[in-house]
Amino acid sequence: MKPSNMGTGRVVGQFGIGRVDGPDVDNEPEVVPLSGSITFTPSVPYFPNRTSSPNPITVLTAPITAVLDYDGYVCTPAADGVTPLYRGIQLFATDDPDMSVENWTYSVVYRFNAVNGAAPTIKAHSMALPEGAEIDLTKAVEVPSSPGVGTPQALALLAEAEAAASASAQSARVAMSVRDDADAGLFDGKPGPPGDPLNQAGADFMVKNYDFLTGWDRRAPILGGDGHLFVATDRTSRETWIGARREDGGPTDLSLWHMQNRLGIHQHADASVSWAVLDAAWRYTEMQLNNDGNVPDEVLRRWASRMGAATGSGLAVGDRYVNSDSSLSPVFPDVKNITIWGSSSAERIGTALAAALAGTGATFHNEGKGAETSQHISARLGSVPASLTVSGGSIPASGAVTVTAANMPNSAEMKPFTGTLNGVRGTLSSTSTVFSFTRTTAGAATPVTSGTAFIPIVGTASRQHVTLLWTGKNNLSGAGSAPLVTDQTHAAFNYLSPLVKRVLVLGHFVDTAQTSGSTQWTNVRTVNAALAALYGDLFLDVDAYLCSPQLWVDTGISPTPTDLQHQADGIKPPSIAHDSGHMNAAGYTSVSALIRTKLISLGWY
Known part of the structure; x- marks a missing residue:
């Protein structure tokens, strides 16, 4: 964590490149966003911070790189160093007396990706960043100059051109006479047949x-x-x-x-x-x-x-291949449908997320259900099917029968879902103590082997959708739950469209009422670190976003001291909380926009 006495400032900016008019309603030239990175290198190698608490610390420096998002804005990168996390970047102030060295500067180097085979350039420059200030790079870059042509040079060139024109006037008159005869058709031959247009x-x-x-x-x-x-x-x-x-x-x-x-x-x-x-x-x-x-x-x-x-x-989205377990698996994702799987956070973000994704042209489906655990969600999805044993060993000809599940607990909060058990279609539901299977239509009594998988209908049908996975939060308050959540998230990721992945894994956040070092706090960090390592740019760190300054920019909320302390401790701040475990409308709206930005940056929409 940053020592509390070290001051910072914020750097922002937007970069674009001019090009010829594109396919829009006007005839004006375009300015389109640039992509690339900007590196800030301190001019001093280290800061002896002698007044930090609880003890002095020497802070060494290194180049810090910002990235540009899809609109060309300067952004803080995610853990992968490539994906934009939020707009603007916080850097150490260059005038903070607590760092023993004052009035140093940053060297700013611009690296833009090539456009039409050529890389745009801006000359590197130095920059100071006062504590608490916000510097827009557009106001900090060196203004380019053009040598141009002055009036004396222009007059000399004009005189030279007039002399050349006078010298060639006679030859031009001869050529014009011949050309006039040619235009009059005096040299034309017999017309040939018309040619290809x-x-x-x-x-x-x-x-x-x-x-x-x-x-x-x-x-x-x-x-x-x-x-x-x-x-x-x-x-x-x-x-x-x-x-x-x-x-x-x-x-x-x-x-x-x-x-x-x-x-x-x-x-x-x-x-x-x-x-x-x-x-x-x-x-x-x-x-x-x-x-x-x-x-x-x-x-x-x-x-x-x-x-x-x-x-x-x-090749088409309906194609399947035979997996190693002899099951049929989809080859390609269905980008016309987006589905989120999870518990209450997924359920409650639905309205805001549907609005944010409206411009993608895809249909949004919400499979979030409050209070469900990772096991219930995995069973509904089908990545870890419920392993059932039927009371009496047989499904009756009609009605319900009590079943037990070997791999998930009973819960009255589990969303009832339809599937097939040994080929018989029906619905699996639960009270706080008992699971029941109710067949859809009457038929012959059907024997069922103990431990038979219940194959869900909805989860199987949506297997190739573009998918957002936000599963397992309700497990993380229990000690030792991190490996289960990580493993079941990985099983779900592998299960979805196995050959072409359009799956985004969402990181978990710490509830507002938690404290630093609590069981949930520790488990969230353990799981998020594991998922980030597994999935790279297919992982979206929601927790990091909720603890960043960009949250207040996006929501328009002025943070309280308590908010800032919660963020410093890695805990969801109160001003975006509906209750301890959930966000309010502002929070869900800002996270929805973050998800949309991520999907676009991945090139999926």
Whole structure:
């Protein structure tokens, strides 16, 4: 934990890059968010904190790296160092006298991911961070400068251009006379048959942009062409592909045009296509990219059709494979459905989470049930099915029968759920002392072997949904419960869409009424650390978020001293608590937004 006498400040900022207008309603250029990281390196190697309590401490320094989220905002990273946890980052203040060294600075280095093959850059700079201050990096970066062209230089260039124009006026008049005769049709031969429209578009391009009498490029210097140093002509005095540009000796634009055409690689003037390979008739092939650098949807549809996805013979979400235990398992996730499994936290977050996920286009399903343990949730999901023994060894022809479960306790809070027991469909329910199985329809009495698995209907049907796992919180108040919760969470993760994982594991939080070092406090930390190590960026640390400054930014709540002390102790603060074990509306809304941000950062939506 940070010594209480060490002051901090906050760094914020947003970064984007300008680009050509995209597919929106206006015709203006776009500013799109950048991704990447920003590293803050203290200018001193350590701080001798001689006034800290209960004893002095020497704090060594190291580079601290922030990441950018999907909107380009500076964020504190999660434990994996990559996933944005919350916006803004807290750093040690550079003017705190308690650290013995004052008026030092941070070196700020920007590393942005490449855009269109080039990495945007901002020059590294130094920065001070006063205690309690919030520094926006946009106000801290060095303002770039441009050398420009001054008035004297511009006038000199203009005079030079006018002299060159006067010297070439006579030759231009001769060329214009010949060109007038050409425009009047005096040199035209017999018209040929009409050509292919796309091929004609290529010819029109050349006629429009090149003077075939002089070989000069009529355009502004798109590729740098402003006349030629040398051009070889054919027997009719037309420019051939052999030529050199005046300014650098490189190939002329016409040379490049011919070479690209023969190689089948050509830049075509189409606003919706950034690059394409053309066929002999100047038609687009399927080797093309849109303005975002992606394969166009129409090309993907053609590929899908040929691979069989459109006819049902290709890969689809309905595909299954045979698992090692001979069970059928889904191959792909169903991104059109999102389901949360858990106890009361999952149940109560439902309304806020459904609203947060509305923009994904997926249907939200809530399988949270208050007061259930990890065993009950795992049984309803099907990852650890209830192992049942039927009283008398047989399901009667109709009605209910008492059963016992070898792997979960009785609980009146368990949500009744439907499934099959030895092929007989029915509902499993519980009181505080007894489990009952009630068959759905009457039929023949059916013998059942002791320890037969009860296979749930809903859990099996939702197995390939995009899934949020928030299970086991009600177990963590008991000593020694951490391994069970970790193991059953892992079993659920493995059970869901085994080949392509779209499962996000949510970390647990400590109830408001708990104290640092309590059984639940210890178990929550043990389980969260194990889940973070197992799942990396597929783990969302809710506890860390609830104990962060970003919580107050997102909720708009001003924290009390008690809130801040709870956060420092790693315990859910009172201002977002409905009661000790649950959040209020503000808390659930902010966590729902956190989940949505995480799903988007994973590229699932």
